[in-house]
Amino acid sequence: MPSNAITCTLENRLCRLTLNRPEKLNALNVAMFEDMAAHLDRLDYSAVGCLVLSGAGRSFCAGHDLDDLAAGDESGRAERIENGFVERLATLPFPVIASVRGHCYTGGLELVLAADIIIATETARFADTHAKFDLVPIWGLTQRLPRRIGMSKAREMMFAARSYSGLDAMAMGLVNFAVPEAALEAETDALCADILANSARSNREIKKLLDQTDGLSLAAGNAWELHHSPGHGPEFSVLIRARRAAGAG
Template identity: 55%
Template sequence: MSALVLRQDRDGAATLTLNRPDKLNALNVEVFRELDAHVRRLASETETVGLVILRGAGRCFSAGHDLGDIAAGEKLPEPFYQSKVIERLADLPQPVITAVHGHCYTGALELALAGDIVFAAEGAKFADTHAKWALTPVWGMSQRLPRRVGTYKAREMMFTARTIGGHEAERIGLANICVADDAFDAELDRLAADILANSWFSHRANKRLVRETDGLPLEAGLAHEIFRGEGRGPDMEARIAGFQNKTVKQG
């Protein structure tokens, strides 16, 4: 039986690929078990992995929570297991890109929102369809979606269950970047290279600062930055010397 989440490492980036293309990468418990195992390993691999990319195999990122799994009665390893896995993904010390092409509905959108950067193809289709099925979110939609797009746009998406494309997702701030479908892989590689070329120390430190100060008043956030920041990285001197010599090193 093939893996439901594949991992490929290249040039400091670890790409995790949801691998149920025949089911449009619908998210069942076993997918989350495999994703969880990868995420737990990646959390301790900061010296060799500077960026994590999550994407889907085949026609789309993911059609969402496997409704067949719900109907059959999911057997979870622990209560709220999927939400905990998504939180562990969001809390990885490395930057996380969620790369979305094709469908990205409901549970899949909750998973995609765990990314620091949502990278979309113009043909991507985003929607929150909880209300279609008389469901309410437990994987983070009510918290992460408003923080991305604002509370009233989030309410519109939740109330209408309307599908929006990649360009609209970029316009409202749901996606950071939208690119042409035929440029998706090349532009994703370019973005990854740009991130990996900068200090991995700084990425981890900056991500931690932003996460820890989210929601704090400005004065408290500024104090946190000064007194809880990690200062200079071990690669600072080499990077400055490299710049002066026009030979800036990566990693």
């Protein structure tokens, strides 16, 4: 059974997966990754329209727990568990939203880069500190960060290990938007409500097409979409009739 270091709830098709180790600023260890995986194992994916990843307390995640990291694991088991979960998070079939306040450092940054959309407070702090501790990423940072913000800015973040505010992160395209501290939960809920108001089938198929064509040329991507898009869903006609009946045209 998962410990209380991770909580997971599902209500009205909204899943909330929360890092719940606030006394350690939600610093990550292997057990937390195992707990997150166990929660996803028990989750009924067909009942989920959107997942929110967040951290309890004043910080999203201060990074990998350095005590846990220093303990070492010569077998490589920890690395496989951690990397495997980040990849699993990135490939969930439904939209994933990361909601960030406070620290979002290194391992925490790698987690949020696996989300589809990132919302942060204006005062959140983002950083990659691998180089400060003679570490090299293994959870996909060198691949996902340049794709999110561009190669030159990613090199700056990784080489200099500087921290950036939520507003800085929005300007560089790391987060979709930054909001005042007091508005984070409301803005996150509003975005999730907009997503959940739409077709879950459409969102899943759109995400699948985005993932399948990532890295393709425009021509190749267009061809893939043409031949692999499922097009109309079973609710299309019903929704059109309802719209017309409501006088929306």
